[in-house]
Amino acid sequence: MRIGTKRKFGLAHLLFKGISQEALGKIGIAIIILFGVMALVSPFVINIDPDVYDPLIGVDPLIFSSQGPTLTHPLGTDHLGRDVLSQLLKGSQIAFLVGITVGLMATLIGTAIGLISGYFRGATDSLLMRITDIILSIPSLPLLIMILCVFEHRGIWVIVMVLGLTGWPITARVIRSQTLSLRERPFVQSARVSGASDWRIILIHIAPNVLPLTFLYMTIGVTYAILTEAGLGFLGFSDPTISSWGMMLQWCFSTGHTFKALYWMIPPGLSISLLALSFYLVGYSLEREINPRLREP
Template sequence: MTVTVMPDMATGTSRATLRRNFWRGVWRVLCRKPSRMAGVIIVLGFAVMGVIGPLVYPANLPRDDNALYASPSLQHPFGTDFEGTDVLALVVTGARYVLLTGLATALITVALGTLIGLFAGFRRGGWDSALMRLTDLNLAIPGLPLLLVLSTVWKFTSPLEMGLVLGLLGWGGVARAVRSQTLSLRERGFIEAARGLGLPTRHIIGRELLPSMAPYIAMNMLIAVTGAVYAQVGLFFLGVLPFDANNWGVMLNLAVFSGGALTTPSALPYLLAPLLAILLLTLGIVLIVDAMDEIFNPRLREE
């Protein structure tokens, strides 16, 4: 008796097998170096902090006037600030704003940059010229002066608002890089074959070019998160934006300019806690990017 395998069923099975093999390879790459697994744990820890932290702590954190700049202890692992508020609670509750802003910025930056870069590099001609002039205009916009003007009418109380502005200001570099990759890939044999078959542009870009560039895009997205974290923390630290939301940049500003952290040793934990959080988050992302480089580049895989 002959068993006939339907083409759709065979295709679905092969795709499922490829997915399983891919995730097994990801697990092997992560386990090969403990530092990479540490990076995943660090980033997941911050993600959990951003999701659960505001649910654990009340909206208005309690203050203790009798414990101003209290030393680190079991009750206050990082001490208290100049108002007697637990520093660890401030770091945890401020993580959501920072992480959501970073994620929103990365999504907008990568989505716009990838879309414009892919389309410009594939179509070339007039479309390429027009989109690249738009990209040059985006790269020429002075971000800090623009944010200074916007801060007079926009309070940026929502991380999505901040992410939207940073994303709209930061997609130009990704668009330029993706366009360069697209110009290289469009001359490859599999793209020429797809065009020879008369496949529509949407299919070629979405099914042929985009998967080939997925590793590069994913790495740019992670790097965009770190850039967004530095940008927003720096803006709040400089006092460019109003302090309507608690986050690590606000903590740094208050510690330096209001809390005397640079002159008072007891105030140092209030300054060092957000700095440590930023350092750990950056380290976790860098370690994951290192793993992704090996996952998507077979030449770097160790035997």
């Protein structure tokens, strides 16, 4: 049997088109790839000589204080003689880990809550939205610090969990309002007339139509996670056993090297800004494709 035209309206196609059409989207993708490569080469750099290049315990036996770039340490060393470059590479691993996991968690929770809230309305909606309001109305950084203080041992996973479990309200709101309008659309009514169950309508008819929006909010979620983790690290509330970029800044600051050792301060600071910016750029260029109001007439 002859098959008609192939799918070309899939999500991947849409996302690709959205990102690739904008120069800014391409720049965003390029930066993400750059940091991805950095995360991937991190283990190899450490393996050159773990005693020297391990970001936490590797100490150059010849160096006892922070020193500028040399051949063996292209970005210099910190106050204990640890290699800044290998810390930076490890840091990009952590940034991806935190960013992607938190982004995924927050968007999954937010989308699920938004779909349920918007579709079922009534008491379910009121309850879920009041919870959302409560989380939204508390300033997020103090809240996070409070929650983190409860934990005695703040591993990176605790931070990921806390960020993921508190990062969903805005997504939930947006998805809810989208669901509210989608559920009244004729194609949803048509499904209802055919006898489709509530869950079928949510999963087959509504969810795929909010998915592009979900992706958009995920890029924003990733940006949020990277910046917040860095912020917490700088304030000293992140996992001290991991050389995240925020932690690097914190070490640099607390040992009084802030503007004296630019080779130490600039790489993590710049990395935080660039990676956060890159996800933001991807989201920005996606939005033009997803939000029809932004498209040219």
